[in-house]
Structure formats: C-alpha cells, structure tokens
Amino acid sequence: MTAQILDGKATAAAIKSEVAARVDALRAGGVTPGLGTLLVGDDIGSQKYVAGKHRDCAQVGIASIQRELPGTATQEEIEAVVRELNDDPSCTGYIVQLPLPKGIEVNRVLELMDPDKDADGLHPTSLGRLVLGEPGPLPCTPNGIIELLRRHDVEIRGAHVVVVGRGITVGRSIPLLLTRRSENATVTQCHTGTRDMPALLRQADIVVAAAGVPHLVKPEDVKPGAAVLDVGVSRDENGKIVGDVHPGVAEVAGWLSPNPGGVGPMTRALLLQNVVEAAERGGTGARH
Numbered sequence: 047m048t049a050q051i052l053d054g055k056a057t058a059a060a061i062k063s064e065v066a067a068r069v070d071a072l073r074a075g076g077v078t079p080g081l082g083t084l085l086v087g088d089d090i091g092s093q094k095y096v097a098g099k100h101r102d103c104a105q106v107g108i109a110s111i112q113r114e115l116p117g118t119a120t121q122e123e124i125e126a127v128v129r130e131l132n133d134d135p136s137c138t139g140y141i142v143q144l145p146l147p148k149g150i151e152v153n154r155v156l157e158l159m160d161p162d163k164d165a166d167g168l169h170p171t172s173l174g175r176l177v178l179g180e181p182g183p184l185p186c187t188p189n190g191i192i193e194l195l196r197r198h199d200v201e202i203r204g205a206h207v208v209v210v211g212r213g214i215t216v217g218r219s220i221p222l223l224l225t226r227r228s229e230n231a232t233v234t235q236c237h238t239g240t241r242d243m244p245a246l247l248r249q250a251d252i253v254v255a256a257a258g259v260p261h262l263v264k265p266e267d268v269k270p271g272a273a274v275l276d277v278g279v280s281r282d283e284n285g286k287i288v289g290d291v292h293p294g295v296a297e298v299a300g301w302l303s304p305n306p307g308g309v310g311p312m313t314r315a316l317l318l319q320n321v322v323e324a325a326e327r328g329g330t331g332a333r334h
C-alpha cells in the first residue's frame with residue numbers, strides 16, 4: 047500500500063465539531079435547527095444511512111424529524127408527506143432518501159419540495175443556482191469529495207478530474223462544482239457510452255469513481271500518484287461493501303479514499319452543514 051489515505055471519518059468528525067459550534071450559536075439565539083428525512087420502503091442500506099443521519103443530528107444538537115412509508119406507498123402518499131415537511135416550522139431542511147421504489151416519479155417528488163428546505167442540494171432550484179453561480183445548498187457527496195481533497199491539501203486547481211458515472215447524487219453535479227472558478231479543475235465525464243475509458247482514466251490527476259460497478263477502476267488504469275475517490279457502493283453475497291475501485295489501486299495511487307470510511311461519512315457531515323446554513327440564512331427551525 048503506497049497511497050495516502052483520504053480519511054473521511056476523521057475529516058467528517060472535524061466538520062461535525064464545526065457544525066456543532068454553529069448549532070450552539072443558533073440555539074443560544076433561540077433557534078434549534080431540525081433535519082427531516084423521508085424514507086420509503088425497507089432497503090437495508092437506505093435504513094442504515096438514514097439512521098446514521100439522525101445519529102449525527104443528535105451528536106451536534108440538530109433536532110430530528112423522521113417520516114417513513116412502506117414500499118407500497120403511492121406517489122400521492124409520498125407527496126402528502128413532502129407537503130407536510132414543507133409546512134412544518136420545526137423542520138429547517140429535509141431529504142427524501144434515494145432511491146425511491148420503482149414506479150415512483152422521483153423528479154415530481156423532488157420538484158414538490160420547498161427549495162428553501164432542500165438539505166440535499168438536489169432540488170432543481172438548487173441545481174439551477176449552482177449552474178448560475180448563486181449561493182444555495184450544494185449536493186452533499188460532491189461537496190464532501192471536494193472538502194476531503196481540500197482538507198488533505200490535494201491540489202484541485204488545474205487538475206484533470208475524470209468522473210465515472212452520471213447519477214443524480216454525484217456524477218451529474220460534481221463537474222459543476224469542480225469547474226467553478228474557486229476550484230478551476232478540468233473535468234472529463236465518463237459513462238456507459240464512453241469509448242475508451244481506461245485511456246481517459248490514465249490521464250487523470252484525480253479520479254472520482256461513482257458508477258456503482260464493482261472494481262471498475264483497475265490499477266493499470268490509474269496514473270501513478272493520482273488521487274482516487276471511491277464513491278460506488280455495491281454489496282457482495284455477505285452484504286460487505288465493494289467499491290468501484292480495485293484494491294490494487296492502492297499500490298499506484300498517491301491518494302485513495304477508503305470505502306467504507308471515505309466519501310460516505312463526508313456525505314453525512316455536509317448534510318448537517320447544509321441544515322445549519324439554511325437555519326443561519328433565517329430559514330425555519332423550532333423557536334423557543
């Protein structure tokens with residue numbers, strides 16, 4: 047193993063203590079921020095992630111509002127809970143845990159959310175603000191990846207970043223963050239239609255592997271010294287996480303985010319940050 051570790055657990059812990067101090071200040075001013083979650087169905091992974099989000103809230107002093115619906119819930123039932131969270135003054139920001147069950151129109155659900163309560167940065171208004179360079183909540187995993195690189199002093203400015211994947215939570219939006227003037231990276235996005243992905247990967251200073259394909263990025267595809275972020279989550283027959291990055295990459299890369307222990311904890315920490323920022327902007331939260 048030659049790569050240095052991009053330690054998501056330790057970095058997330060540092061962000062969480064910064065968030066906790068901001069929550070204390072809000073509470074001293076009479077506002078308790080609240081994070082709402084809507085979980086539909088009984089996917090074990092999603093249950094675990096949502097439980098983790100509420101554990102984090104308890105640690106930093108953010109109130110929790112948990113809503114759950116069975117996997118058989120209709121579009122209308124889901125939308126009714128979204129309206130309820132929009133109207134709940136104790137809820138500063140909320141997320142709809144993805145994926146939603148098959149047959150549910152995800153975009154209709156996301157569009158119904160009050161954009162001022164979008165804790166995930168996935169509402170069309172938030173994504174539009176990102177495109178326009180206006181302030182707003184940033185998508186948690188992409189923002190977490192950038193923060194993980196920054197806090198390990200990995201140079202983003204001028205870097206060639208190759209993103210693998212184009213899913214809603216990571217791949218679609220991370221190029222928008224990386225090409226802001228504050229980051230100034232050059233981005234190539236790969237997907238299932240890309241002709242020669244290994245050739246592109248070999249040019250990358252930074253690789254973001256977010257395709258959800260086990261061990262897609264092989265050691266021979268990585269430029270020596272590159273930073274490699276393993277975002278994909280697949281599970282083996284024992285339920286153990288298998289990332290998008292082959293373990294042999296650790297011998298070639300300069301930096302590597304472990305999976306678990308890399309990008310996942312950062313996603314959760316940046317979610318808390320979005321909730322606090324919404325409360326600081328004068329959004330809602332329980333007032334006492």
Ligand SMILES: Nc1nc2c(c(=O)[nH]1)N[C@@H](CN(C=O)c1ccc(C(=O)N[C@@H](CCC(=O)O)C(=O)O)cc1)CN2
Nearest residue numbers: 095141142143144145166186215306307308310311313
């Ligand atoms: N509404 C959203 N849905 C989903 C998002 C999202 O950002 N918003 N991202 C993923 C899941 N996700 C957050 O919800 C998430 C994934 C992983 C982790 C995490 O802490 N993982 C741990 C390992 C946990 C385990 O053992 O399973 C780690 O990487 O160390 C947190 C959040 C899809 N849906």
